[in-house]
Amino acid sequence: LRRIGWGDAPIPETLLREVTTGYFNGPHRHGWFDRGLTEATSDAVDDDEQRLNIHTHGIPARTAFEDPAGRPVYQLHDYLAQDHQRRHRHTPTRQNLWDALADQLDPLHIPLEVAQAAVDRGLFSPAIKLLRAPADRGSLAAEELLAELLADRATQGDAEAASELQLRGGKSGFAADRLVVVLADRAAHGDAEALWQLKDRAGSG
Numbered sequence: 001l002r003r004i005g006w007g008d009a010p011i012p013e014t015l016l017r018e019v020t021t022g023y024f025n026g027p028h029r030h031g032w033f034d035r036g037l038t039e040a041t042s043d044a045v046d047d048d049e050q051r052l053n054i055h056t057h058g059i060p061a062r063t064a065f066e067d068p069a070g071r072p073v074y075q076l077h078d079y080l081a082q083d084h085q086r087r088h089r090h091t092p093t094r095q096n097l098w099d100a101l102a103d104q105l106d107p108l109h110i111p112l113e114v115a116q117a118a119v120d121r122g123l124f125s126p127a128i129k130l131l132r133a134p135a136d137r138g139s140l141a142a143e144e145l146l147a148e149l150l151a152d153r154a155t156q157g158d159a160e161a162a163s164e165l166q167l168r169g170g171k172s173g174f175a176a177d178r179l180v181v182v183l184a185d186r187a188a189h190g191d192a193e194a195l196w197q198l199k200d201r202a203g204s205g
């Protein structure tokens with residue numbers, strides 16, 4: 001999550017569970033998440049092979065606490081993030097990571113950088129889902145990027161994207177501008193309805 005723009009924000013346990021389970025398919029996967037989470041939130045006192053006590057009171061990889069709503073969240077410590085970046089800087093992400101992010105019931109806490117990371121990887125469907133909440137909250141950056149993605153899809157014939165772009169065009173200048181471009185492209189290819197809409201918008205504008 002840090003690698004795709006999550007930053008230093010605490011990670012909800014529900015998201016952490018959904019994301020990490022897709023990265024382990026071994027024969028001993030039953031119960032491994034809870035065991036691993038317990039170990040990661042415990043003081044580090046031994047090396048990997050438990051041969052040497054290296055700390056009287058070590059630093060856990062994650063610190064557990066609750067968010068304002070009382071839900072368990074975890075703060076990742078820098079040394080673990082740095083080790084992951086060193087080992088996996090160029091390792092491809094897995095689809096379940098983006099599915100878990102896009103399906104969050106409360107997407108408002110997800111940083112905008114995560115949506116941008118999805119766009120950078122060509123994962124436009126998760127990006128659109130992740131951008132809706134911040135766009136609805138008034139984030140201009142999210143509005144602009146969402147309008148671009150919807151317009152691109154609408155130009156390719158995606159009716160749902162075109163419909164959403166039109167709805168958002170009534171309250172977002174970015175969406176309205178992109179909608180005009182989409183309509184102009186369709187009108188140029190002989191779409192009479194698009195031409196009528198362009199004339200109607202010009203008349204009302």
